[in-house]
Amino acid sequence: MPRCTLATIAREANVSVPTVSKVLNGHSDVAAHTRAIIERLLTEHGYQRPRSPRRSNRRGEFIDLVINDLDSNWGLAILTGVEQVAEEAGLTLAVSAVHNRASLTRRWLQSLLSRASQGAILVLSDLDEAQRAELARRTLPFVLVDGVSAPPPDVPSVGATNFAGGFAATEHLIGLGHTRIAAIGGPESLLCTRARVAGYRSALEASGLRAHRDLVRYAPFHHDGGLDAARRLFALAEPPTAIFAGSDHLATGVYSAARARGLRIPEQCSVVGFDDLNFTPWMAPALTTVRQPLREMGVAAARMLLRVINGERLDSHRIELATALVIRESSGPRAPH
Amino acid sequence: MPRCTLATIAREANVSVPTVSKVLNGHSDVAAHTRAIIERLLTEHGYQRPRSPRRSNRRGEFIDLVINDLDSNWGLAILTGVEQVAEEAGLTLAVSAVHNRASLTRRWLQSLLSRASQGAILVLSDLDEAQRAELARRTLPFVLVDGVSAPPPDVPSVGATNFAGGFAATEHLIGLGHTRIAAIGGPESLLCTRARVAGYRSALEASGLRAHRDLVRYAPFHHDGGLDAARRLFALAEPPTAIFAGSDHLATGVYSAARARGLRIPEQCSVVGFDDLNFTPWMAPALTTVRQPLREMGVAAARMLLRVINGERLDSHRIELATALVIRESSGPRAPH
DNA sequence: TTGTAGGCGTTATCAC
DNA sequence: GTGATAACGCCTACAA
Numbered sequence: 001m002p003r004c005t006l007a008t009i010a011r012e013a014n015v016s017v018p019t020v021s022k023v024l025n026g027h028s029d030v031a032a033h034t035r036a037i038i039e040r041l042l043t044e045h046g047y048q049r050p051r052s053p054r055r056s057n058r059r060g061e062f063i064d065l066v067i068n069d070l071d072s073n074w075g076l077a078i079l080t081g082v083e084q085v086a087e088e089a090g091l092t093l094a095v096s097a098v099h100n101r102a103s104l105t106r107r108w109l110q111s112l113l114s115r116a117s118q119g120a121i122l123v124l125s126d127l128d129e130a131q132r133a134e135l136a137r138r139t140l141p142f143v144l145v146d147g148v149s150a151p152p153p154d155v156p157s158v159g160a161t162n163f164a165g166g167f168a169a170t171e172h173l174i175g176l177g178h179t180r181i182a183a184i185g186g187p188e189s190l191l192c193t194r195a196r197v198a199g200y201r202s203a204l205e206a207s208g209l210r211a212h213r214d215l216v217r218y219a220p221f222h223h224d225g226g227l228d229a230a231r232r233l234f235a236l237a238e239p240p241t242a243i244f245a246g247s248d249h250l251a252t253g254v255y256s257a258a259r260a261r262g263l264r265i266p267e268q269c270s271v272v273g274f275d276d277l278n279f280t281p282w283m284a285p286a287l288t289t290v291r292q293p294l295r296e297m298g299v300a301a302a303r304m305l306l307r308v309i310n311g312e313r314l315d316s317h318r319i320e321l322a323t324a325l326v327i328r329e330s331s332g333p334r335a336p337h
Numbered sequence: 338m339p340r341c342t343l344a345t346i347a348r349e350a351n352v353s354v355p356t357v358s359k360v361l362n363g364h365s366d367v368a369a370h371t372r373a374i375i376e377r378l379l380t381e382h383g384y385q386r387p388r389s390p391r392r393s394n395r396r397g398e399f400i401d402l403v404i405n406d407l408d409s410n411w412g413l414a415i416l417t418g419v420e421q422v423a424e425e426a427g428l429t430l431a432v433s434a435v436h437n438r439a440s441l442t443r444r445w446l447q448s449l450l451s452r453a454s455q456g457a458i459l460v461l462s463d464l465d466e467a468q469r470a471e472l473a474r475r476t477l478p479f480v481l482v483d484g485v486s487a488p489p490p491d492v493p494s495v496g497a498t499n500f501a502g503g504f505a506a507t508e509h510l511i512g513l514g515h516t517r518i519a520a521i522g523g524p525e526s527l528l529c530t531r532a533r534v535a536g537y538r539s540a541l542e543a544s545g546l547r548a549h550r551d552l553v554r555y556a557p558f559h560h561d562g563g564l565d566a567a568r569r570l571f572a573l574a575e576p577p578t579a580i581f582a583g584s585d586h587l588a589t590g591v592y593s594a595a596r597a598r599g600l601r602i603p604e605q606c607s608v609v610g611f612d613d614l615n616f617t618p619w620m621a622p623a624l625t626t627v628r629q630p631l632r633e634m635g636v637a638a639a640r641m642l643l644r645v646i647n648g649e650r651l652d653s654h655r656i657e658l659a660t661a662l663v664i665r666e667s668s669g670p671r672a673p674h
Numbered sequence: 675t676t677g678t679a680g681g682c683g684t685t686a687t688c689a690c
Numbered sequence: 691g692t693g694a695t696a697a698c699g700c701c702t703a704c705a706a
Contacts, residue, residue, distance in 0.1 A: 005693060016683050021695055029681060049694090062431075070417050073410035073615065080407045083434055087441070094399075095432045097420055104424070111398075111429060223619075252619040277616075278410065282560075282589040284621015342676065353700050358678055366698060 004045040013038050024049075026117075026140075043133075062092045063305060064112055064120040066105075070097040072221065072249060073277060074294065078123055078145060081298025089306055091118070098125050109134065119305045121145060121298075124190070141308035143301045146192050151318075156308060158301040158319045162192045165290040165323035166199025166244065169272040172288070172325055173242040174207050177334035178270060182215040182240035184229045184250050193218065196246050196274060215240055219250060226253020234261050234269075241334050242270040248277045251287055251330075266332035276326055285329035293321045341382040350375050399429045400642060401457035403445060407434040409558065409586060410614060411631065415460055415482060418635025426643055428455070435462050442468070456642045458482060458635075461527070478645035480638045483529050488655075493645060495638040495656045499529045502627040502660035503536025503581065506609040509625070509662055510579040511544050514671035515607060519552040519577035521566045521587050530555065533583050533611060552577055556587060563590020571598050571606075578671050579607035585614045588624055588667075603669035613663055622666035630658045 006020045013020065015034060022030050023038040024047075030038075065082050067075040079095065086093040094117065098104040109131055112120060119141040126148040127135070132155075135142055144157040151157040166183075173181050183200045185193040201211045214236055219225030226245055230253060233240055245251040251273035255265065263269050265285055273280065273289035280287040300319050307314055343357045350357065352371060359367050360375040361384075367375075402419050404412040416432065423430040431454065435441040446468055456478040463485040469492075481494040488494040503520075510518050520537045522530040538548045551573055556562030563582055567590060570577055582588040588610035592602065600606050602622055610617065610626035617624040637656050644651055 006695095007693080017693085018684085018695070019682060021693095022682090025695080031681060034681080070413070070420060073413050076407065076410050076413045079432070080434075083407060083432060087433065087444075092431045093433065094429045095416070095420060096424065096430065097417075107424075111427070252616070255619055279589070279614075279616030279619070282592055282616070282621075283619050344676080354676085355678075355701080356699055358676095359699085362678075364679095368698060371698085 004047050006047075009038060009041045009045065009047065012041055026112075061090065062094050062117045063302070063309075064094045064096070064108075064117045065123070066096050066098055066108060066120060066125055067123040068098055068100055068125040070095075074221075074247075074249075074275065075123060077277075077294035078298035078301075081295040081300075082121060082302045083298075085299055085302035085306070100125070105131070112140070118309050119143075121301050121305055122147070124148065141305060143305045143308070145297055145301045146190075148189065149191055153317060156304050156314060156317050158297050158304065158321070159192065160292045160297065161320050161323050162195035163199040163202070165274060165292070165325075166196035166246075167203045168199075168323070168325045169244045169274070169290050170200045170203035171206075172327065172331060173244065173270055173272060174203060174209065176242070176270065176331060178240075178242040179209055179334075180212075180215065180238060180240045181209075181242045181244060182217070182233050183211070183244045183246070184217045184219055184226060184233075184254070185246040186218065186221045186225075186250070188218040193246055200244055219253075221247050222249050223253045223256065226250035227256045228253070230254040230257035231260075234258070234263065240269070242272075242331070244272050244274075246274050248273040248275040248280055248287060248289055250274075251280075251289070252283070255283065265330050267335055270331040270334075272325075272331055280326075281328065283330075288328045288331040289326055291324045291326050293323075296321055341384050343384075346375060346378045346382065346384065349378055398427065399431050399454045400639070400646075401431045401433070401445075401454045402460070403433050403435055403442075403457060403462055404460040405435055405437055405462040407432075411558075411584070411586075411612060412460060414614075414631035415635035415638075418632040418637075419458060419639045420635075422636055422639035422643070437462070455646050456480075458638045458642055459484070461485065478642060480642045480645070482634055482638045483527075485526065486528055490654060493641050493651060493654050495634050495641065495658070496529065497629045497634065498657050498660050499532035500536040500539070502611060502629070502662075503533035503583075504540045505536075505660070505662040506581045506611070506627050507537045507540035508543075509664065509668060510581065510607055510609060511540060511546065513579070513607065513668060515577075515579040516546060516671075517549075517552065517575060517577045518546075518579045518581060519554070519570050520548070520581045520583070521554045521556055521563060521570075521591070522583040523555065523558045523562075523587070525555040530583055537581055556590075558584045559586050560590045560593065563587035564593045565590070567591040567594035568597075571595070571600065577606070579609075579668070581609050581611075583611050585610040585612045585617055585624060585626055587611075588617075588626070589620070592620065602667050604672055607668040607671075609662075609668055617663075618665065620667075625665045625668040626663055628661045628663050630660075633658055 006017050010017045010020045020038055023035050063086055083093050096108050098108060121143050123145040144151050146159050147157055183197055185197045187193060204211050217229040219229040234257060243254050245254050251271055254271050258265055258269055265271055273287045276289045276291035280289050343354050347354045347357045357375055360372050400423055420430050433445050435445060458480050460482040481488050483496050484494055520534055522534045524530060541548050554566040556566040571594060580591050582591050588608055591608050595602055595606055602608055610624045613626045613628035617626050
């Protein structure tokens with residue numbers, strides 16, 4: 001059987017070859033109906049582009065940024081970095097949020113395909129196999145930032161040294177004399193959460209301590225998540241004397257829970273956060289936290305994307321930027337009990 | 338002689354009517370040579386468009402958001418609101434930052450014109466006369482959010498009740514017994530700053546107090562701006578017992594200055610901020626501030642833009658959303674001195 | 675009837 | 691030559 005070419009598809013779809021080419025390249029001048037038929041045929045035949053890309057499509061001057069959730073000022077720092085690089089490269093940045101909703105992801109992908117985007121950066125959101133295949137057919141490059149799950153080795157991705165961050169935070173607390181140290185991670189499904197908690201466990205084990213099951217919690221990345229988890233921790237028969245929160249927003253919840261229970265930070269409970277968002281120095285007490293270079297992560301992801309777009313080789317498909325413990329006032333020696 | 342129509346031109350140029358139409362509307366898919374011929378004929382015949390414009394150019398599916406400075410999480414809330422509306426309307430949102438630089442503004446405008454943007458929302462940034470004219474020629478609508486200067490009456494704009502906010506904040510402090518109340522505004526050139534400070538003055542006057550010159554300062558909207566201004570205020574022979582800061586970020590600077598001088602908030606100095614960003618409840622003490630519905634402002638601006646794009650009439654060219662004083666812990670009665 | 679948008683084929687061209 | 695793509699302009703449908 002001969003290799004499937006555009007001509008094959010065109011014949012079956014009763015259109016001209018250029019029309020198929022247009023669908024493949026996301027041009028807008030194809031009727032939605034026609035496009036659907038052609039896309040189906042392309043999938044059915046498992047069409048593969050020739051490896052050496054043809055005269056490359058220098059059409060739109062866009063790149064896309066998809067952030068799962070724009071509401072947290074977490075994403076802003078990344079956005080800022082991406083915007084800067086896009087601006088320098090003379091590319092327009094299209095921003096969207098998908099709020100963990102599959103329908104929005106599909107919609108975004110659809111709009112991306114019918115536009116002339118050169119590539120996409122996905123933050124804390126992920127695509128399923130079919131969606132990846134669709135992008136691959138179009139040879140639309142994408143880069144993951146803090147992907148949901150471990151990305152396939154051939155997908156470029158950017159992250160922070162979450163494991164090392166979790167380790168450093170916990171080690172710091174151990175060094176202050178704490179032995180009952182709790183962890184509140186973000187959603188358990190997230191790669192970054194798992195790495196941070198793994199770092200936490202590892203630090204405990206390295207000191208001969210054990211992570212008691214009750215002391216590890218998972219909660220959504222916001223104040224109320226932290227509040228709720230910390231409440232339960234404080235209600236334990238043997239409450240922790242220190243808490244490693246997997247994000248600064250979670251840490252604000254821990255503060256609220258401590259305050260509600262009349263616990264003073266750090267005298268009665270030390271707290272360490274993660275992210276180092278810009279308000280942490282002004283919290284009271286100022287939050288000890290693991291700094292994550294979010295803006296730089298955005299810059300790195302955007303530069304990576306540009307390299308892929310320009311057909312340059314990546315030195316590495318995975319970049320992890322260093323985290324650093326920032327010690328402020330919310331962590332202190334364990335109180336003699 | 339019959340009136341000159343596109344058909345006349347088309348016949349003479351040996352092209353179809355749609356092709357002439359495309360030249361007239363600046364579409365790109367006409368060869369330069371053909372376009373030149375047609376443009377010459379159009380000029381020679383003195384072609385006039387009919388007065389009632391036909392279905393106008395529904396070109397790209399974009400709208401643009403230009404934020405002067407993305408770095409502050411101030412803009413994030415607005416961005417979120419705009420994104421939501423754009424998504425609902427099936428439009429892609431292009432985001433850029435211009436950092437108060439004229440060159441970047443020019444570049445952005447250039448890219449906007451060469452793209453297929455349907456319109457733009459400008460946040461805390463402004464266009465000069467020529468730039469406005471350029472947009473008008475293309476009939477590209479735009480909406481201002483918190484414009485730099487008072488917008489011309491025919492330009493749609495969205496803001497908050499800054500005057501009322503400044504008034505409420507100051508009245509609150511007066512009610513607590515303060516008489517030496519300082520204000521730290523943002524940059525003096527900004528409309529929102531002037532309105533907030535005017536509200537402050539007005540409240541003082543309404544209570545028979547006077548705004549001493551030394552007690553009104555202007556500083557850039559960030560921590561260090563507030564720190565610097567507050568330092569100078571505390572160094573006065575008669576320092577203020579309360580400070581109204583024109584933004585929450587400025588207020589964080591006031592906190593730092595107070596701490597550095599050993600002043601307790603609110604016992605020795607009350608502080609009121611402006612914006613109610615998401616971290617203010619976790620500051621210590623929790624910041625009393627004037628809430629500004631930033632997200633809703635983004636929504637309102639985007640909806641306004643859509644109406645203009647669709648040729649609908651606006652009920653009003655100026656929308657001001659209400660501010661509200663949120664009393665927390667950073668404001669308290671004047672200490673007996 | 676005039677003008678416009680969308681859709682798609684024709685042609686030229688390019689890389690192999 | 692062959693596969694794929696960019697450029698261009700006509701046809702059709704439709705809106706005023």
